[in-house]
Amino acid sequence: MAFTLRQLQYFISVAEEGTVSGAAQSLSISQSAVTDAIKELESDLGVTLFERHRRGLTITHKGHQFYRHATRILASVSDARRSFGEAEAPVGGNLQLGVTSLVAGYVLSDLLARYRRAYPGVNVTAIEDNGDYLEHLLIGGELDVAVMVISNLRDRVALQAEIFETSPYRLWLPLGHRLGGADIISVSDIVPEPLIMLTVDETEENTGKLLAAFSARPNVAFRTRSVEAVRSLVATGAGIALLPDLVYRPWSLEGDRIESRDISGALPVVQVGMVWRRGSRLTQAARDFIGLAQQQHAPRGRAAQER
Amino acid sequence: MAFTLRQLQYFISVAEEGTVSGAAQSLSISQSAVTDAIKELESDLGVTLFERHRRGLTITHKGHQFYRHATRILASVSDARRSFGEAEAPVGGNLQLGVTSLVAGYVLSDLLARYRRAYPGVNVTAIEDNGDYLEHLLIGGELDVAVMVISNLRDRVALQAEIFETSPYRLWLPLGHRLGGADIISVSDIVPEPLIMLTVDETEENTGKLLAAFSARPNVAFRTRSVEAVRSLVATGAGIALLPDLVYRPWSLEGDRIESRDISGALPVVQVGMVWRRGSRLTQAARDFIGLAQQQHAPRGRAAQER
DNA sequence: GGAAGTTATCGGATTTTCCGATAGCAGATG
DNA sequence: CATCTGCTATCGGAAAATCCGATAACTTCC
Known part of the structure; x- marks a missing residue:
């Protein structure tokens, strides 16, 4: 347990920016500090996370692997922080999710685990089907939100989409x-x-x-x-x-x-995101779910500013 | 994101030992360092984690709440560390789990999430029933492992049990x-x-x-x-x-x-743990599951020594 | 009243972290 | 070819955090 949350934060930033300087700027910190942190992290793990490159640095396979864990850790930290944030208005109710099969095992499981943890009172049910059918169910109001590949979403008029991973x-x-x-x-x-x-x-x-x-x-x-x-x-x-x-x-x-x-x-690239019916009033549970998902993989910018 | 992994470690130790001195000793560290860390953590979170007491200190409700998150974070960290530990001999196969209903929602879900993450190749199925019936299935070899309340386990001859949470x-x-x-x-x-x-x-x-x-x-x-x-x-x-x-x-x-x-x-107290058939050769998947669960809530002592 | 146990506090030593400057390198540009 | 630009690595010193040891204050028990 030697590495630091700060190191993880820097690591994630570097992995996403693709360059130490960019990460340093985005973190509003000096470049050498980031270099040191990454080096320290690597020597602690005994693994090279990045391949140094003439023009920036590209993430190693093991680095990619570690990146997944790192984001998970930081998400847990964020959950812990928020847990006694503001009274945590506990919502009940139901949430009807739709998901395409690829996304089910690789994206939804983590997201759902976090959601159930944050809102244990909500009764969640999920169905898995192909994208066209999910669109149909969304428009018909039988689903609250769908998590799916949205690169080729058909109906962009009736449905609203938000990418949270490419x-x-x-x-x-x-x-x-x-x-x-x-x-x-x-x-x-x-x-x-x-x-x-x-x-x-x-x-x-x-x-x-x-x-x-x-x-x-x-x-x-x-x-x-x-x-x-x-x-x-x-x-x-x-x-x-x-x-x-x-x-x-x-x-x-x-x-x-x-x-x-x-x-x-x-x-x-494949864009994975959420889809819901445009204009329809979402339930509180659906809004919470969307908010959580947005904050799962998008918050790098904000996280940097918060510092 | 201001608090530190170290602070979390100390906090968990204090929460489990019930006293700062004990935690300090268990961590082989000075008592004042632990006091400082806890105080720092509290001021950072803006929450009082413990009630100072004449004879030790008792955890607050919010402290208890935070404790759950803290252990989760440290578990994630441990996963990240181990992830490229030693070749990660990837096992496949099946794992048949049994679980009693109380345990299903409150213990198994986290455990299962971690297991699937660490061993994505294993096909896990779980059934929920009462303790007596689970014992029957275990003895009959129809279950690999059961997660259940073991305070009143009937057959302690044919079955082997290991507590991992009281x-x-x-x-x-x-x-x-x-x-x-x-x-x-x-x-x-x-x-x-x-x-x-x-x-x-x-x-x-x-x-x-x-x-x-x-x-x-x-x-x-x-x-x-x-x-x-x-x-x-x-x-x-x-x-x-x-x-x-x-x-x-x-x-x-x-x-x-x-x-x-x-x-x-x-x-x-209620003892929650795992049960499996004594002497029967466990599958690799079952052994991995048991190992993960053991290390989920028992490793405080070892973690201290590792320092 | 004293002994033993606890946590809180404080000053100083040690370690970590950060910064700024500099060097080195590869590609782009004139 | 020389020069500029954008990038990372390295180094020394400053700043901050962390830790330790001693001490104070308090409670409980004898």
């Missing part, structure tokens, strides 16, 4: 793949490779568009609805995959390791 | 109750009061025994299986309740406040 597409490779050593990977490199396709939410559609933009037809070796299956298939060398970073984990179920790489070029 | 009984009162102002509350004070009885797990049996030890027959005004109902009934003045501290929350569903008080005298 996740870039990354390339998943088995360890030792020929592309693993390449300095730069471009889309044309991956076109001939056999591709493992996840057929959940809109990932298939997106990946198809992605490659079509380079006038390439993907060489699809497998289709599956299970992220775990994609991991196993990639790990055992059945192919490579192109998936948003938020579902990436460095190992498969059986323990085989996989690797994830950035792809050069401006590939689109 | 929760004292406390008295729940509506705000402004005549006993709320009393300096000391003894069992004889509460005997004539109408009692709200929770008929879940073994709480009814325990409460009965408790009062019977003072040769008193409880004056039961209500029986219910819902903790929420107990809160509402207590808050609206229908009676008082005698329940383990781990289910205490200071407000009812409707927002009415309730209060909890210590009772003088050595009342028994």
